[in-house]
Amino acid sequence: MNILLAEDDLNLGELLSNFLKSKGYTVDLTRNGKLAFERFNQKKFDFCIFDVMMPEMDGFTLTKEIRELDKKIPILFLTAKAMKEDKLEGFAIGADDYLTKPFSMEELLARIEAISRRTEADKNEGDEKYHVGIIEYEPTYRILHLKEGDKKLTTKENQLLHLLVKNKNEILDRQATLRAIWGDDNYFNGRSMDVYIAKIRKLLREDPNIEIMNVHGKGFKLVIKD
Amino acid sequence: MNILLAEDDLNLGELLSNFLKSKGYTVDLTRNGKLAFERFNQKKFDFCIFDVMMPEMDGFTLTKEIRELDKKIPILFLTAKAMKEDKLEGFAIGADDYLTKPFSMEELLARIEAISRRTEADKNEGDEKYHVGIIEYEPTYRILHLKEGDKKLTTKENQLLHLLVKNKNEILDRQATLRAIWGDDNYFNGRSMDVYIAKIRKLLREDPNIEIMNVHGKGFKLVIKD
DNA sequence: TTTACGCGTTAAAAAAGGTTAAGCCGAAAC
DNA sequence: GTTTCGGCTTAACCTTTTTTAACGCGTAAA
Numbered sequence: 459m460n461i462l463l464a465e466d467d468l469n470l471g472e473l474l475s476n477f478l479k480s481k482g483y484t485v486d487l488t489r490n491g492k493l494a495f496e497r498f499n500q501k502k503f504d505f506c507i508f509d510v511m512m513p514e515m516d517g518f519t520l521t522k523e524i525r526e527l528d529k530k531i532p533i534l535f536l537t538a539k540a541m542k543e544d545k546l547e548g549f550a551i552g553a554d555d556y557l558t559k560p561f562s563m564e565e566l567l568a569r570i571e572a573i574s575r576r577t578e579a580d581k582n583e584g585d586e587k588y589h590v591g592i593i594e595y596e597p598t599y600r601i602l603h604l605k606e607g608d609k610k611l612t613t614k615e616n617q618l619l620h621l622l623v624k625n626k627n628e629i630l631d632r633q634a635t636l637r638a639i640w641g642d643d644n645y646f647n648g649r650s651m652d653v654y655i656a657k658i659r660k661l662l663r664e665d666p667n668i669e670i671m672n673v674h675g676k677g678f679k680l681v682i683k684d
Numbered sequence: 685m686n687i688l689l690a691e692d693d694l695n696l697g698e699l700l701s702n703f704l705k706s707k708g709y710t711v712d713l714t715r716n717g718k719l720a721f722e723r724f725n726q727k728k729f730d731f732c733i734f735d736v737m738m739p740e741m742d743g744f745t746l747t748k749e750i751r752e753l754d755k756k757i758p759i760l761f762l763t764a765k766a767m768k769e770d771k772l773e774g775f776a777i778g779a780d781d782y783l784t785k786p787f788s789m790e791e792l793l794a795r796i797e798a799i800s801r802r803t804e805a806d807k808n809e810g811d812e813k814y815h816v817g818i819i820e821y822e823p824t825y826r827i828l829h830l831k832e833g834d835k836k837l838t839t840k841e842n843q844l845l846h847l848l849v850k851n852k853n854e855i856l857d858r859q860a861t862l863r864a865i866w867g868d869d870n871y872f873n874g875r876s877m878d879v880y881i882a883k884i885r886k887l888l889r890e891d892p893n894i895e896i897m898n899v900h901g902k903g904f905k906l907v908i909k910d
Numbered sequence: 911t912t913t914a915c916g917c918g919t920t921a922a923a924a925a926a927g928g929t930t931a932a933g934c935c936g937a938a939a940c
Numbered sequence: 941g942t943t944t945c946g947g948c949t950t951a952a953c954c955t956t957t958t959t960t961a962a963c964g965c966g967t968a969a970a
Contacts, residue, residue, distance in 0.1 A: 900916070
């Protein structure tokens with residue numbers, strides 16, 4: 459299982475990372491929210507552990523950004539103080555659990571396992587495979603199975619399509635998507651994204667029931683008629 | 685089934701959310717009425733559960749706002765105290781049921797299922813399809829089936845028409861609609877809405893029995909003669 | 911009945927998006 | 941080391957969508 463760990467205290471970070479690795483998990487340690495977000499968009503994770511207070515981008519902001527793109531991934535917060543408001547805000551934005559420092563390693567492990575068990579039901583272990591209308595799509599291998607043969611997607615095409623598919627029937631927020639894939643939501647990246655939407659639309663034309671509709675000023679939405 | 689849950693006590697909120705999810709429902713948890721209202725306007729829900737007392741916007745106000753836009757969606761209230769007046773007021777503004785804390789999960793589930801069963805008759809699972817006079821309308825795909833062919837609606841046209849149709853024969857409150865679609869009921873957005881009403885009237889001219897009438901100072905009302 | 915005010919409608923301005931092609935740049939091939 | 945190629949960005953041009961402006965009319969309050 460891949461865990462994304464964001465912790466600015468490097469001693470604690472290393473400690474946690476090593477402990478979890480010793481328990482058989484794969485751990486990516488980052489030292490602030492911004493780096494964690496970048497990492498999140500590069501690799502597929504199954505679990506997140508975020509320190510609340512971090513430089514560059516705090517755990518709350520990070521969680522909000524991630525929740526725009528992934529509604530399901532479990533997120534566990536670490537905090538120095540037992541501040542109730544923090545706790546409440548944490549849950550409000552989609553945290554799954556909360557751990558107050560100092561905590562024992564065993565406690566951490568117990569929480570991780572508990573949450574994993576709970577969310578295991580709808581977990582996509584390993585390779586994902588989607589059916590987009592009549593088209594099959596494998597984001598892991600960046601392949602789109604079209605009538606005329608398999609089409610290999612480029613990195614950006616794949617990232618964008620993957621997000622669209624994961625958020626089928628829901629609006630994929632423009633800004634959040636830009637920050638997720640391009641790292642910055644400036645004007646030019648926005649235009650670049652529009653170009654990619656055009657590319658993807660062309661690829662999906664094979665099935666006339668597939669539509670990537672624009673929600674003016676908000677973002678895009680993948681809809682499939684049937 | 686999509687449930688909108690508004691509860692400021694995040695511990696309780698999480699508890700409920702997880703319980704309902706485990707029962708197969710899809711749950712969106714928000715921590716106050718304002719956020720709940722925003723969420724309500726972004727996604728299609730089948731059921732609401734609101735705490736009465738919340739910061740920013742309480743359950744009553746929230747219900748009033750929502751009832752301006754949707755007369756049918758079932759709303760269940762949660763309250764800490766067994767205040768009779770609360771209960772009465774709750775029903776007065778359109779609550780479907782009422783649950784006093786503390787309550788058991790089973791009780792909650794029973795109520796939800798009871799209410800759902802009761803209102804199931806006119807439940808639109810998935811894709812909606814309306815008959816506006818002789819014109820067919822599919823809000824999900826933003827399509828209006830006119831004689832001369834299908835007309836694709838823009839985001840705003842669709843949002844507004846959808847609200848009108850859902851509130852057929854009833855006044856669609858001006859301010860509430862503006863807040864729902866534009867996010868703000870200032871003067872300019874108001875004029876913008878008037879422009880859209882004009883656009884929609886033009887589109888619906890095909891059937892002379894359809895009329896979007898203005899209720900001075902209150903809002904608009906879609907009526908169909910026959 | 912006069913005076914605001916709210917709405918109806920059309921047109922123009924502004925913003926956002928759709929699409930294609932050209933340019934750029936780094937990695938692989940030669 | 942140079943060339944070639946693939947992928948991404950930027951530019952250009954056009955269309956669509958939304959907002960703002962302008963002007964006229966009906967309604968309700970003073």
